[in-house]
Each structure stands twice: as C-alpha cells, then as structure tokens.
Amino acid sequence: MSTIVITAPDDQQGTSTPGKKSRNHARTARRRQTAIRLAVFAAFLILWWGVTAAGLVKPLFLPSPGAVWHAAVQANSCRPVAAGVERLVCGEQNYFMWEHLIASLQRIGVGVGMAIVFGVALGFIMGTIKPINTVIEPYLNFLRSLPPLGYIGLLIVWFGIGDVSKIWLLFLAAFPPIAMATISGVGGIRQARIHAAQSLGASRWQVMTNVILPSSLSEIFSGIRIAVGFAWTTVVAAELNNGIPGIGGLAYISGTQLQTPLTIACIIVIGISAIALDALIKNLGRVLVPWHGKA
C-alpha cells in the first residue's frame, strides 16, 4: 500500500477530486492484478516444463511446452514431407492452423448470427405476448438442456455431413440463451417507462422500437456472450465428423492420431480465441449500452 502513497502524491493544494483518486486507485489495482496473473502464468509454465523435463510423465500424455509450441509453429508453416525430399507439406490436414480457426469462426459467426436474429425476435414475441410464452417456454427449456453431442447425429441425417448440419448445431446451441435473455430483458422493463412513451403518443410499434428494444439491449448482450460461449464449447462436437478445416475438428483428429502436442496447441488457440471474442462483445456492449448500471 505504501507505494500508492508515493506514486500518487497529493494533487496541487490537495484539491484532488475523489473521482481522480478512485481512478488512480483503480489503475494501481488493475496493474497489480495483471502482475499477479502474469506471475502465476509463468509459474505454471515453469511447473509444466519442469514436470516434462524431469521425465515424470510420458511425452505422449503430457508434451513439453516446447513441443506444443513447435506443433503450433509447424501447423502454421510449410515443411518438407521428409528430410531431403523436395515436396512440401503445409500446415496440418492440408490447412494451416489459422485456416482451421477461421473456418470455425465462420461457422460460429453464421450460427450465432442466425441465433441472434431469431433469438431476439422470438424473445421479443414471447416477452410481449403472454400466451405464446406459455406455449413455447417448455420447448425452449427442453432445447436448452440438451447436450449438442446428443443430437448432432440427427442433424447429420437431416442436413448432411457438410457445413449445414454444423451451423444448425451451433445455431441450436446459441439460440436458447439469446431468446431467454431477450425475454428477461423485455419482461424486466419498468412499466412506467412504457407508460411514459404511450402518454407521449407512442403507438404499439413505436413503444417496441423506441422503448422496449433499447431497454433490453443490455440483457440481450449478456445473452449473446453466453451464447458465444456455448458455441465455442459446441464447436468441437460440431466438427467431430468431417470437421476439417476446423479448429475443433483438428483438435479431435490430432488426438485420435496421438499428436498430443497439436491437440494441446489447438485447445490453447480455442481458449484464447474464445476469451478474445468474449472481450470484444463485452466492449461492444459497453459502447452500445453506455448507460448500463447508471439508469
């Protein structure tokens, strides 16, 4: 704590505002948090390296950090098929790793994108028309609780082994949380907010677009974040069959081929991408809903 006192000297004539002080505090706190996280991460890497270097675990079960790094680099570059042979092989499974990632991101984008359109629309209808809510809610709950692996086979039968069944799977995984968040957003609007617009002369439709939609934006964004999270956890299931290119498919296939360094590299890429996408949506929400928590 003493460092805070030294690095944040009392402002000129002691007129520092409380806002400024708390901002300084927040910044120091954030820095400390980052430092702690980096230290823990470094310790984890060292431990991982130590365990593998000492030969405590077979490399097949737990490859060293270096091997994982090497697998990642190799998956993103071209190399000779064998020593002294001129023919090159590029990436893994005929695609670079980043191509696998892009393919998965595209599927997630289309699936979640459709889930946003239909989920928000259905959530709106269910949130505003009670009888429809009563009828549909059990089915939504039913769908929500199904594990995607359970019905991927059915989707393949229906839509074939190509991208369509995969996108359907991601859509079905992402759809319920978005619809439910929208319902809760629409239902949570204070009646007075709607009354105020009606007394200003707003029609039913105008109340929808001018009051209900912006009021529920914040909840919709939370729903989208949860949905994207679900989509990531589902992407491996979606890409179990014929999932190349696809980062989930690569993770699965490399595992079955005992390329554990590559599997771990894929897992790390999936995790980092998921965190990055989540942060992006979170910040987008902050930009679009700046009043969240203030009004």
Next chain:
Amino acid sequence: MTAVANGPIAGSVPSGRRVVLENISQCYTTDSGDTVHAVSDTSITVESGEFVCIVGPSGCGKSTLMDMLAGFLTPTQGTVTIGGERISGPGQDRGVVFQQPNLYPWLSVRKNVELGLKLRKIPASVRRDEAKRYLEMVGLEQFMDRKPYELSGGMQQRCQIARVLANDPEIILMDEPFGALDALTRERMQVELLQIWRKRKKTVFFITHSVEEAIFLGTRVLVMSARPGRIILDETINISDENGSPLGAELRSAPEFVRLRDKVSTAIYEAQGVTGMSPAQH
C-alpha cells in the same frame, strides 16, 4: 414574469374538452389474495382549463385516480370521459409527469424532450426549436447534449416536465412532480407551471402531499379520504388576483390562504381518522 390577462382564471370560457369521472371504482387483488378498493364510487367533473389539485393521505388512491385518467388503468366500475368520449388508453392528449423522471438513458436530454414530437413525425427543425424553448424554461439549456443519468435527480425531473410540455398535451397529469426538487427549484417550477397553465389554457390534474402547494397552484382542491378513496372535500380556490401576480410569500400569509390551508388540512386529518387534532400544530 409577465401576467397573462386572458388566462382561464380571468373568467373566459375555454373551448377545450370537459373531463368527467362518473361513479368510478377501482379494485385490485393483491398478491396475497386480498381485494383492495383503491377508489370507491367517485364522481368528478372538471371543466377545461381548471387546475385541480388532489391531496390526501398516503395510499388513498390518488395515483390510482391518475392512472385511470391517463388510461393506464380501466376503472372496475364507472366511466372516464373527455369531451364526452370514453378514454380507451393512454394518448398524446394527456401528458403525464410521473413521480420518477422516467427519462430514456439512450437519448440525450434534448432528444428526450423531442421524443413526443418525433413520435408524431414533426419535422426535426421544429422539434429542435421546441425542445430548446422548454429546456430553457426549465433551466437545462446548457445540459441539452448530456445524457439523463449525468444529471441530478432534480434536473432529471425538470427534463421530464419539459418533455411533457413540449408535447403540448391538452390535459396535464402530474403525480407529485416536484417532490424530489429542492425548495428553491420547487418554488420556481411552481411559478413556471402557473405561467404555462395561464398562457396555454391547459387542464391540469396535480397530485401533491403539500397542502400549501395545492392551494397555491390550484383553482380547485380535492381532498381524498383514506382507502377506499373518495372525495371528501371539493374546494374552489380563488385567491390569486385577476392577473395572477401575487405568487410569493405574501400570498402564503394572506388570511384567505391561511383559512383555506386550515380547512384543507383539517379535512385531511379527518380523512386519516385523526380528529380533534389541530392541524396548526403540524
């Protein structure tokens, strides 16, 4: 502060519509299953241009009455008509100033004030001018581009009042609109409201806890009894002089003002079932 001679107070007959509440009752069922009679068999006729203040103990159904006038609630019994027409829901003709500011945080202060005009597809340039005019009136012109949540509670309330006035409703329903304001702003807003009312010949329904405010503002004061709410005193107020100028402390200490205040206060105490207590002690 210029007095307007041709206001309704000067005795001219306004051409607007008459508001009639006929034998209205409002019951609702609470979560625990009890039936509550919020308003019971109440009839009120209000001519266009009247400034009706409604006072009464907490929970006497004042706000319920207002909700029925606004069209948020349909009376369980009886009818509410405006100019002979039965109201079927909320509408632009009845502007509502709520206890809470109810501003929209995604709109700037100015856009909040413009909203009613925008909903009626009034051109942007007209909207802008109107919004500016009313924001100046409530003293918020330099906060036009702020967001509502960046304003203090009292400023938000003033913004709400500007929003309702800019929408030019025929009838203004106000539910304790000045409750959250500090004494100084409150007095200023009272004076402004009176001026607008005189100029624009609005019919105003004004709920308040303050007997002084009711007598000061109203041409008529209604006292409601505790649940089930009904009107137990209907007093015409006639103390502002012809051009309506005495608006300050002198009015509040005028003998007629004091007499009315005591009369209304006594009625409220009786409404609460407290008798034999002099309101002067409170």
